[in-house]
Amino acid sequence: MIINLPERTRISLITEDKSLSSQELSKEALNIATQLQRFGIGKGDLVVIIASYQPSFFSTLFGAWRAGACVACVNSSITLSEINNICNFVKAKAIVGAGNLAFEEAPAAPYIDTTQESESSHPFTEVVEHGLDDDALMLFTSGTTGTPKGVTHSFRSLFARIAINREEIGDEVLRNTLSPLPTHFGHGLIGNCLTAIFAGAHLRIVPGVSVEIASNFGKLLDEHEISFMSSVPAMWRIITRLSSGPEKQYLRRVHVGSAPLSSDLWGDIAKWCSLDSIWNVYGITEACNWIGGRTYIRGVAEDGLIGKAWGGSYAVKLDDGSIQNHGKGELLVQTPTLMRGYFDRPETTAEALQSGWFHTGDIAVIDEMGNAKLIGRQKNEINRAGLKIHPEDIDILLEKHKDIKEACAFPVSDPLAGQIVGVAIVPEDSSNFDLATVKTHCRENLIPEKNPDRWFVVDGIPKTDRGKINRENVANFCLNE
Secondary structure, eight states: OOOOOOTTOEEEETTTTEEEEHHHHHHHHHHHHHHHHHTTOOTTOEEEEEOOSSTHHHHHHHHHHHTTOEEEEEOTTOOHHHHHHHHHHHTOSEEEESSOOOOSSOOSSOEEETTSOOOOSSOOOOOOOOOTTSEEEEEEEEOSSSSOEEEEEEHHHHHHHHHHHHHHHOHHHHSEEEEOSOSSSHIIIIIIIIHHHHTTOEEEEOSSOOHHHHHTHHHHHHHTTOOEEEEOHHHHHHHHHHOOOOSSOOOOEEEEOSSOOOHHHHHHHHHHHTOSOEEEEEEEGGGTEEEEEEEOOTTTOOTTEEEEESSSEEEEEOTTSOEESSEEEEEEEEOTTOOSEETTOHHHHHHHEETTEEEEEEEEEEOTTSOEEEEEEGGGOEEETTEEEOHHHHHHHHHTSTTEEEEEEEEEEETTTEEEEEEEEEESOGGGOOHHHHHHHHHHHSOGGGSOSEEEEOSOOOOOTTSOOOHHHHHHHHHTO
16 A cells, blocks of 8 residues: 545645645655655654644655654654653654754654755655555553553554545535644544545644634634634634634534533534534544544534444443443444554553454443433542542533633542542633632532532643643642642
8 A cells, every 4th residue: 555645635834824735745755755764764663753733744744654654643842751751662763853852852762853855866766565454653642751552553544534534524525624733633633634635625724723813713714715624622612702703604514522512612613603514523542533423403412412423333331241232331432443552552452442342431321323422431430429420511511601711620539428529610701700600500500419519710721732631630730739
């Protein structure tokens, strides 16, 4: 298998005058492959790529693949100790990026600066054919400071996911795609970017959603005739407050994922976009991003409703240990896009992959029509004197309050109950915020045991480098302030 890009593919950075055609991408990838070849990198080697919002990031990715390497993507803001931890664990042959690394000391693996032209007078000519089951991509779900948890995907799982995405969305809808998401995790890299690239789309990249960009987001969509984009709920909480919606009707489909989406915010996005094709998508890195989703239907949308699986199957593991296609329990997934495994963690892999099913750790209800609804996550459960509380329920309830921008519930140790409920909240207007009315809102909508005991009003809730909430981190942030 040789990877070729569609001729009409183009990648542009919206905030700067930077754009690469398919031919320019291929030329840059050839130069990078030459550099890697001269360095001795070939088939079976692993290189760490510093991810970025730049079009040239994709030249680096395709260049590494052309040289035969497997690619591990990491955040551009990674620290020296974090990148050394990853390089030592995966035995990286090199670190590849654009420009000098801003580290005082040399990292654990040699660094290749792709902005430097290859000194070789002979360009890379060896045709490296990948087998479908060769390692293609490694994405990290945790462990930049502890033991890394690298999810390894083959070319088979990667291109199966891209094919399923294209079939579900449609190449015409993908024609003008916008990505505001980081490229070092599956949602941004695979779902939002690679799916569009291999559909021959014009992929436009925006480097995150700053206040300035959010304030003009409707105009941005109109100006660039955006037909598709994927996103996260936190982004829309800002956009729907700061910007008016698009005036023209180029937008045909929007995905929202990577975090719980409340029915209220779902409806707000649909209203802002003047579009019902707003999809609450469910995806995990181990399944190569999206697994399934559900479009917005007024009056039917519910918190956590993720619909049916795309190109695969859902099931639930009930309390008695049986696996059923409907009911309530741990959500299991079967799809051709599942990972090969966690790098060098066979026991963890065996625990997650059993009899062809991936055990997600999410709690869901599946109805008899095959529609899934997420309730919470096993490891996030708060155990209050034996009562299992899903903190996601509290988050969503609080975020429906007009005075709250964001909320995150978490367990707090208690000598009597074992755990009680703590919650961090970010007010819409901290200068005019009445916590008492919020507590009343909770008492009116939650049973007493689920009501938060410890309240923390904060300016912002800390996120991981993938923009997700780690409840343990939030708890430490609040309790140690």
